[in-house]
Amino acid sequence: MLEQLNTRLPKLPSLAAVRKMQSLSRREMRNGLLFLSPWLFGFVAFTFLPMIATLIFSFLNLRITDGIFSTPKFVGFDNYAQLLKDPQAGIVPTTWFSSKTPSSLLITIKFALFALPIGILAPLGLALLMNNQYLKGQFVFRSLFYMPFIVPFVASVFLWGGMLNTETGWINRVLLFLGVAKESLPQWANDVNWVYPTYVIMGIWGIGNAMLIMLAGLQGVPTELYDAAKVDGANSWATFWNITFPMISPVIFYNLVLDIVGLFQYFLVPLVVNAGTGRPGGATMFYNLYLYKTFFTYQNMSYGSTLAWFLFLVILIITIVLFATAKYWVYYAGETRS
Amino acid sequence: MNKKIRTGINSTFITLVVLSLLVVFLSPFAFMMVTSLKTREQISVVGAPIWPAAQPKYTYNDKEVDVFTVPMSKCAGFDANSTATKNLAITKKGRQESTFVDPDDLARGEFVCQVSWRALDRPWIFSPSWQNYVEVWKTIPNGYWRLLTNTTFYAVVTMIGTVISCILVAFGFARFRFPGRDFLFIVLISTIFLPGAVTIIPTYSFWQKLGLVGTWYPLIVPHFFANAYNVFLFRQYFMTLPRELDESAMMDGASPLRILWSIIIPQSYPVIIAVVVFHIVFAWNDYFGPLIYLSTARQNWPISVALSSFNGIYGSQPQLIQAGALLALILPVILFFVAQRFFVQGIVITGVEK
Numbered sequence: 001m002l003e004q005l006n007t008r009l010p011k012l013p014s015l016a017a018v019r020k021m022q023s024l025s026r027r028e029m030r031n032g033l034l035f036l037s038p039w040l041f042g043f044v045a046f047t048f049l050p051m052i053a054t055l056i057f058s059f060l061n062l063r064i065t066d067g068i069f070s071t072p073k074f075v076g077f078d079n080y081a082q083l084l085k086d087p088q089a090g091i092v093p094t095t096w097f098s099s100k101t102p103s104s105l106l107i108t109i110k111f112a113l114f115a116l117p118i119g120i121l122a123p124l125g126l127a128l129l130m131n132n133q134y135l136k137g138q139f140v141f142r143s144l145f146y147m148p149f150i151v152p153f154v155a156s157v158f159l160w161g162g163m164l165n166t167e168t169g170w171i172n173r174v175l176l177f178l179g180v181a182k183e184s185l186p187q188w189a190n191d192v193n194w195v196y197p198t199y200v201i202m203g204i205w206g207i208g209n210a211m212l213i214m215l216a217g218l219q220g221v222p223t224e225l226y227d228a229a230k231v232d233g234a235n236s237w238a239t240f241w242n243i244t245f246p247m248i249s250p251v252i253f254y255n256l257v258l259d260i261v262g263l264f265q266y267f268l269v270p271l272v273v274n275a276g277t278g279r280p281g282g283a284t285m286f287y288n289l290y291l292y293k294t295f296f297t298y299q300n301m302s303y304g305s306t307l308a309w310f311l312f313l314v315i316l317i318i319t320i321v322l323f324a325t326a327k328y329w330v331y332y333a334g335e336t337r338s
Numbered sequence: 339m340n341k342k343i344r345t346g347i348n349s350t351f352i353t354l355v356v357l358s359l360l361v362v363f364l365s366p367f368a369f370m371m372v373t374s375l376k377t378r379e380q381i382s383v384v385g386a387p388i389w390p391a392a393q394p395k396y397t398y399n400d401k402e403v404d405v406f407t408v409p410m411s412k413c414a415g416f417d418a419n420s421t422a423t424k425n426l427a428i429t430k431k432g433r434q435e436s437t438f439v440d441p442d443d444l445a446r447g448e449f450v451c452q453v454s455w456r457a458l459d460r461p462w463i464f465s466p467s468w469q470n471y472v473e474v475w476k477t478i479p480n481g482y483w484r485l486l487t488n489t490t491f492y493a494v495v496t497m498i499g500t501v502i503s504c505i506l507v508a509f510g511f512a513r514f515r516f517p518g519r520d521f522l523f524i525v526l527i528s529t530i531f532l533p534g535a536v537t538i539i540p541t542y543s544f545w546q547k548l549g550l551v552g553t554w555y556p557l558i559v560p561h562f563f564a565n566a567y568n569v570f571l572f573r574q575y576f577m578t579l580p581r582e583l584d585e586s587a588m589m590d591g592a593s594p595l596r597i598l599w600s601i602i603i604p605q606s607y608p609v610i611i612a613v614v615v616f617h618i619v620f621a622w623n624d625y626f627g628p629l630i631y632l633s634t635a636r637q638n639w640p641i642s643v644a645l646s647s648f649n650g651i652y653g654s655q656p657q658l659i660q661a662g663a664l665l666a667l668i669l670p671v672i673l674f675f676v677a678q679r680f681f682v683q684g685i686v687i688t689g690v691e692k
Contacts, residue, residue, distance in 0.1 A: 018517065025516065028516055031510075032513075047532065054539055057539065129352070129356055134348040134353075137353070143678050144360055145360065146674075146681075147674060151671070153623055153642065156366075158649065159660070170369050212686070272625075291535055295538075295542075304539050308535040308539060311535050
């Protein structure tokens with residue numbers, strides 16, 4: 001899906017060029033646009049205009065009080081000045097370790113650094129296991145590992161809330177059985193040191209989708225390549241790095257981009273698991289959660305919009321950097337495209 | 339022969355490793371089922387078994403009495419060297435000696451054992467409490483039946499909108515050549531990576547201004563305007579279909595809509611089914627949308643929102659929470675097993691195809 005984005009952006013035609021078109025191709029254009037029109041309309045109405053509106057809001061002082069919108073006033077860069085000073089947003093790295101209020105941006109980055117490698121390696125490892133030639137019943141395993149992905153989010157939070165309960169949860173019972181002292185059992189979601197692992201465990205449960213995508217990538221590697229490597233006497237490590245990895249690099253790239261974009265917007269899990277309070281000790285006040293609360297709880301439209309545009313810019317820059325690096329390590333077989 | 343044995347050992351080893359991983363991976367389901375069948379009493383007792391069980395009572399002379407596990411060597415009239423234990427109903431509790439009857443041997447009547455009843459254990463017998471499901475069914479906000487119809491309504495209506503709009507748009511991308519098409523396609527794909535935060539505030543405010551927060555409109559309407567994932571899925575599939583049929587139909591003067599309806603769609607059932615099941619699972623599980631737009635309109639709640647409110651109401655009753663979770667996940671799981679072939683196909687197209 002991403003290969004399209006990795007190539008040079010095609011140009012929009014000039015109006016003069018359209019005017020010069022033959023009537024037949026002009027009809028084709030008209031029909032094509034007609035079929036595209038539901039999306040074109042939807043894109044403008046539900047994506048493009050709201051984005052612009054968010055930008056405009058960030059220069060106003062809009063609030064909602066009791067369901068009534070305040071009269072907007074242009075305030076210039078006031079909201080952005082506030083964003084720079086806001087310790088809860090914490091977008092200035094020099095204040096990250098001196099401020100008393102934990103920076104929600106730092107929390108987001110810390111969690112992303114912790115969760116991202118697992119989010120790539122766990123599905124890749126599982127897919128490699130599923131693709132092992134000696135594994136019997138691959139189809140059944142594949143479905144069963146996928147299944148938790150379709151469990152409703154709230155239900156999975158409840159399941160893991162039970163599993164990770166300090167006293168009655170099975171995880172702590174197993175730890176107790178393995179000889180962990182009762183006092184040192186983790187408090188999981190209520191423990192500053194264990195809350196991120198708790199989230200990651202809940203996240204790993206839903207790796208089925210990424211696993212299937214990676215598995216499909218692995219199965220698409222031509223077997224002749226492996227045969228050739230065998231003839232050359234390559235060991236399995238060399239085979240992985242020189243054949244498997246380059247061949248599935250587009251799939252890894254796809255998951256990497258989606259994971260990073262997702263992690264920077266992470267907030268639903270802390271919203272439900274820790275009630276969106278930032279407990280324990282402010283460790284779960286993620287940036288997007290703070291944004292959510294600024295708008296939905298404190299009804300500050302303009303400052304929420306400012307937070308939103310900053311997040312958008314951060315994600316945009318990261319995505320652009322990722323795409324720029326892609327040409328060094330992502331390999332698209334058969335570069336010619338239609 | 340040697341090679342065969344080695345393959346056999348490798349197979350057994352790998353399969354066992356994956357199997358044990360799977361057991362761990364699926365253990366939350368076991369936890370959910372087991373917990374959902376426990377009684378509230380069992381959960382509050384320290385040292386109660388892990389499976390759903392109850393401590394039996396016995397009705398003796400119209401009175402409910404507890405049952406204890408008694409070492410028979412302490413009882414009058416039994417072998418003093420015996421190591422056997424029996425589950426007996428207590429009729430008189432005492433510190434030094436207690437009186438029991440044997441429910442399996444009533445003819446013997448009451449007899450005395452030299453035991454303090456406090457030192458005895460009460461036995462647990464397997465006893466699933468199906469009552470929990472009845473209770474959840476009735477007490478979940480709106481009642482389960484209403485949640486089911488609400489959620490189904492949302493899933494089906496938006497599914498229709500998604501399928502129709504995405505097929506139209508994908509057909510436009512797959513079968514028409516015009517300048518600017520590839521640019522628009524890239525814009526479409528880019529929306530997958532657009533953070534929702536940058537559009538949600540004006541969108542929500544817009545629906546609020548219209549007075550439609552609390553209704554289904556904000557959740558349903560956008561689905562009639564196509565989305566990148568499903569357009570991509572349909573487009574990839576349509577591009578694999580041979581063009582000859584379309585072209586000959588066009589020669590015969592068929593309109594594009596006619597070609598889509600009579601030639602493309604009949605060849606595309608696998609991908610249509612994939613989108614349908616994906617979408618139904620998505621809509622069934624959708625939590626954030628209904629949470630922000632419907633949280634004040636309780637009568638419209640889908641199952642996800644009702645379930646999350648359940649946590650606050652029954653925080654101290656894990657058996658009801660787990661029963662509620664099971665009632666929420668059972669339908670998507672069934673749908674998945676019925677249609678898994680199409681699921682897998684759809685995922686492969688989005689992730690791997692260019």
